[in-house]
Amino acid sequence: MRLLLIEDDDRIAGPLTEGLGRYGFTVDHVRTGAAGLAEPAAAPDLVLLDLGLPDMDGLDVCRGLRARSAVPIIMITARGEEADRIVGLELGADDYLAKPFGVRELIARIRAVTRRAGAPAYVPAGALGVEAELQVQVLPAHQSASGGQALGPLAISRRSREVRVDGHEVALTPREFDLLAFLADDPGTVFSRQQIMDSVWDPHFFGPTKTLDAHVAALRRKLGDPGWITTARGVGFRLTVPGDHTEGSG
Numbered sequence: 533m534r535l536l537l538i539e540d541d542d543r544i545a546g547p548l549t550e551g552l553g554r555y556g557f558t559v560d561h562v563r564t565g566a567a568g569l570a571e572p573a574a575a576p577d578l579v580l581l582d583l584g585l586p587d588m589d590g591l592d593v594c595r596g597l598r599a600r601s602a603v604p605i606i607m608i609t610a611r612g613e614e615a616d617r618i619v620g621l622e623l624g625a626d627d628y629l630a631k632p633f634g635v636r637e638l639i640a641r642i643r644a645v646t647r648r649a650g651a652p653a654y655v656p657a658g659a660l661g662v663e664a665e666l667q668v669q670v671l672p673a674h675q676s677a678s679g680g681q682a683l684g685p686l687a688i689s690r691r692s693r694e695v696r697v698d699g700h701e702v703a704l705t706p707r708e709f710d711l712l713a714f715l716a717d718d719p720g721t722v723f724s725r726q727q728i729m730d731s732v733w734d735p736h737f738f739g740p741t742k743t744l745d746a747h748v749a750a751l752r753r754k755l756g757d758p759g760w761i762t763t764a765r766g767v768g769f770r771l772t773v774p775g776d777h778t779e780g781s782g
């Protein structure tokens with residue numbers, strides 16, 4: 533999938549280009565609105581548009597792109613640009629992301645936008661750690677996925693971003709979902725706080741990670757059992773099945 537990134541700040545464009553590249557995206561990066569509106573050598577499948585550009589208003593770039601193409605557009609906005617987001621959406625942008633954001637969050641939005649646009653599922657399989665079509669099921673350690681019950685107690689669909697516990701849908705915020713999906717990449721494995729912040733929040737996250745604890749607390753509450761997420765004191769968190777004490781012994 534080919535992305536056109538229109539962003540003047542190399543501190544954002546650099547890690548983004550690199551991170552998206554790791555997930556199999558081709559990124560064409562330009563730094564001005566004029567370059568973004570120039571006839572591209574290769575047509576992008578999706579445009580990532582920073583609204584704060586040096587040469588022209590990002591909203592005019594959005595309008596210009598939309599005037600000639602139905603290419604999906606995701607706006608990248610700074611804090612406090614709510615009015616611009618609304619105008620951008622009215623001008624035909626498909627979605628927006630507020631800085632700072634992580635690569636995984638961006639990929640989830642790309643997937644959602646391309647799906648809404650009726651485009652083929654461009655996001656490469658494995659982009660979020662598992663086959664996109666696969667419904668991830670977390671089963672107790674003693675129970676193999678092939679034997680007996682078809683559904684585990686916790687089912688996470690990365691495709692529809694739905695989460696069910698014992699068949700009941702659990703409503704999560706986008707960030708809570710990303711956090712749960714990240715831990716579910718490898719149930720039972722402890723992920724460090726920094727690993728989680730880097731992947732679920734921002735690749736260059738600095739400062740206090742209290743927000744992580746708040747999201748873990750919310751997830752535990754919504755999943756109906758604090759045992760789903762175990763704290764590894766001084767290290768991080770891992771996903772476990774509540775009441776499952778067979779791990780390691782069988």
Ligand code: CA
Binds near residue numbers: 582583
């Ligand atoms: Ca900018």
